[in-house]
Amino acid sequence: MTDAIVAGAALLLSLPVATFRSGFPTQPTVAQTWIAVVLVILACGALMFRRTRPLLVFAACVLPSIALPPSLVPATHLLPAFALYAVAVYRSARACWIAFGVAAVAVALATATAALGSPSELSLLVTTLVSGLVAMLFGALIGINVGNRRRYLEALIDRSRQLLVERDQQARLGAAAERTRIAREMHDIVSHNLTVIVALAEGATATSDPERARAVTGQIAGTARGALTEMRAMLGVLRDPELSPDAPLAPIESASVADAVESAQRAGFPVVLHVEGRLDDVPAEVRFAVARIVQESLTNAMRHAPLATTIDVRIAVRADAVELGIVNDGVRPRTDAADPPGRAGFGLPGLRERAAHVGGTLEVGPADGRRWTVRASLPLPAHASAEAHPEEHGP
Structure with missing residues (x-):
């Protein structure tokens, strides 16, 4: 609708001028007048496509200024201005100035050619040229101002959309990280305690001594109560809105x-x-990381190396790091049937995440074909190293 109104306004302002008697000594013929009317109508019709084909429309609007006799050129002055405005708004300021320069050169050459044929009309030709260029300049300046503002608003809208997308992505990443953190704590609490409870329950079932069985069931109850206490503490952290999102899910x-x-x-x-x-x-x-790594390593040993004769846990607090080594000798030959693909648990990834959380490294794997080792190195801050080893830093 807007394009139709613009084209209609350009037609109403340009078409009557083609039929007026100009001040040029050489007046146009009737055929030239009709040609001017047709060209003006076609150029105004082309303005309907100024949004999608601004450069092509501008060329169509400049053509009558070059092709028509000098006496009919004033009828075409407004058309290039409308079209150049569209170039500035829907393309760019650079494209607008290039189009203006090319059109100015073309119209100036046409005017110079007409002046060579009719030297007496030089002043009128120059006036017509200047008025046409001024009309195009006004169209270009207004279009550049409107176009720059339009592009600025579009950039703001695009940036806002991009920020919304990034915010959603960050929210999803944060939610995924939080789920991983909760899953890691849940695994450490549930897996270890349930493994201990299962082992104790099997021992209580296997013994025929009532007193020993009663003692084992008491240990089962104590282990279960400890797990419930840890679970309640973690749920309390999750439900507390005043705590930092990075607060530990379990008490240290x-x-x-x-x-x-x-x-x-x-x-x-x-x-x-x-x-x-x-x-x-x-x-x-x-x-806390040391305790969790040891706990999970022992849980894995209890689950996967029940025939181990030695489970050795070594912790060394060095000047700059805490070194851990958990070794058991209960490694069994692994086959595809015993350990089918896709059945890996969450223990080892949790160990690596736990070590990485404090900036440490962790290595897990078999050694000597008979032992399974877990080795971790967790760096210490400088002030913590001085407290743990005061003798290395002087009095």
Whole structure:
């Protein structure tokens, strides 16, 4: 509708001028007048496509200024201005100035050619040329102003859409990371405690001593209560809106290397713990990671190496890192039938995530064909290293 109104306005403003008697000594013939009317109508019709084909429409609007006799050129002055405005708005300011320059040169050459044929009409030709160029210049300046503002608003809208997409992507990534974090904590709590409970329950079933069975069931109850306590603590963190999103899901104190080793020993597994240095002086976050890595490593040993005769846990607090080594000798030959593809659990990825969370590294795999090793190195901040090893830093 807008394009039709613009084309109609251009036709009403241009068509009557083609029929007026101009001040040129040489007046147009009737045929030339009709040709001018047809060209003006066609150029106005071309303005209907100024949004999609602005450069082609501009060429169609400039053509009458070059092809018609000088006395009929004033009828075509407004058409290039309308078309050049469209070039500036729907293409670019650069395209507008290039189109203006090309049209100005073409119209100037046509005027110079007409002046050579009629030197007496030079002043009228120059006036007609200047008025046409001024009309195009006004169209270009207005179009550039409107076009720049239009492109600026489009850029703002595109940026807003991009920010919305990025916000949604960040929200999805954050939700996925949070789900992974919750799954890791749930796995550490549930898997370890259930493994211990299963081992204790099997031991209680196998023994014929009522007193020993009663003691084992008490240990099962204690292990289950500890797991419930950890679960309640984690749910409390998840439901607390005032806590930071990065707050630990489980209390730091809930994970202890000694507790993990003691649970495995109560379940009947030959776990031996060796600690070098003062683990209590290690930052709480690193200490929590150490406890979880040991806990998950023992859980994997209890599940996958029930015939192990030794499970050796070694922790060394160095000047710049905490070194962990968990080794068991219960490795069994693995076959595709025993371990089909796609049945890998979440324990090993959780161990690597736990180590990476504090900037450490972790290596897992068989050694010597008979042992399974878990080795981790968790870096310590400088001030923590000084506290854990004061003798290395002087009095």
